Amino acid sequence: MKAKPTILKLGGSAITQKDKPLKVNRPVIENLAQEIAEANTPQLVLVHGGGSFGHPLAKQYAITDGFKDHSQIMGFSKTHDAMTTLNGLVVQALIQHNIPAVSIAPSSFVLTKSGRIEKMNSDIVTKLLDMKFVPVLYGDTVLDSDKGFAILSGDQLIAKLAIILDAEQIVIGVDVDGLCTADPKKDSSAKLIKHTDLKELKRKHSWIEKARVIDVTGGMYGKIIELIPAIEHGTRTTIVNATKKGTVRKALCNEKVKGTIIEKE
């Protein structure tokens, strides 16, 4: 029987230098490529965020607000180009580690309506998995039937893909150890939530930090909200710190790892 897919999300905060526009975090990307190669997960889909490539431009041109005036048009072009550039750097690191990565551009096949995925034909992703490729998608600028254009976050994308592909597991690599009771970067009393489920999440969601640095798609709170449909579908979700060596490999291999596991119940 064919393995169910695993979706690995690499947060922009982990793979880019979040406060330096258009700068990757090359040691982290190199290490992640190495760990993904070692894990050798069958049926792997990779999705990455925008970090300092996508977010500053998206913010500067107010892309999430949708089309308001012509000055945003060049901003859409620039934001999309920055995201494809980051995607190229990720794909190239994977190829160098002999991973058959194939870039798939969400803007080329996804349409949103008021920022939510409206049309998305995932046939090509499925076929790539059948042929043992590793499709690599990303948060992207997309056209929107209500607003003209929008930002499709990597988080919205992974939840949708998890449901469509009936994924076994989502692994989310960020730059903190997982979901905490407060923002661990600001509050030393923040405690890591090692395991939680939907019911508890909904009860405790006021704990979750609501914003951090600049992140047009929301901080950890936004991420969790986006993931709920996938968790409801039954896809187990593990959040780990992708900037610490070994965590992503362990999570992909279902080994014990520091992080947050979120299950349906």
Place this chain on the structure above:
Amino acid sequence: MKAKPTILKLGGSAITQKDKPLKVNRPVIENLAQEIAEANTPQLVLVHGGGSFGHPLAKQYAITDGFKDHSQIMGFSKTHDAMTTLNGLVVQALIQHNIPAVSIAPSSFVLTKSGRIEKMNSDIVTKLLDMKFVPVLYGDTVLDSDKGFAILSGDQLIAKLAIILDAEQIVIGVDVDGLCTADPKKDSSAKLIKHTDLKELKRKHSWIEKARVIDVTGGMYGKIIELIPAIEHGTRTTIVNATKKGTVRKALCNEKVKGTIIEKE
């Protein structure tokens, strides 16, 4: 009334250094971006070829033969990555000239059957044109329902787009002056065909050179064969030398220019 689209194809032979793998012809790309900005064509779609980015890798891994063995899988990844890299360089040159270029990856939304386009939803290209973006597509590695994968040439793509979008004009920029009675690079007696139509083309096609250097998608002969459905549809096609200054701008502006014009009749 909305202008009918113009499709500009930039041949890989013009925008790359065809005998140097993975090397662009930067002065040509810079100049073309400048000319496209000057022409300011409404409803412009750009498609470029692979040249020394796509062709050597596609040949090395026999991508056009389709999937035969696992060793080609990495080759597909590498060829696709090389094409997206070239696309990024073209898009960035356009953006620097204030052209709202948006990369659209054929592999993300086109499926072929035995190398011919089978499924292609062009909604996003149409919507981008409506919003006054310049979609930039390219010859690409694609998945194929018969062969596993295939190469979709930029030439096949422009003919299909011309029909779907009901294009007014196709401008093809190559590294020779147009269609000649022989290969102008090898035969000094080769004469430029300034004007021709479908009937004449079919009668004289033995004149057309059948192969040149390495070009997995066919040389000038292959290009013309691919274009026939668009010409039959009524799209006027002009072939010019994109390495000579001013030709692409003139062709886009319907000014008199050295080259080959092909019309339905």
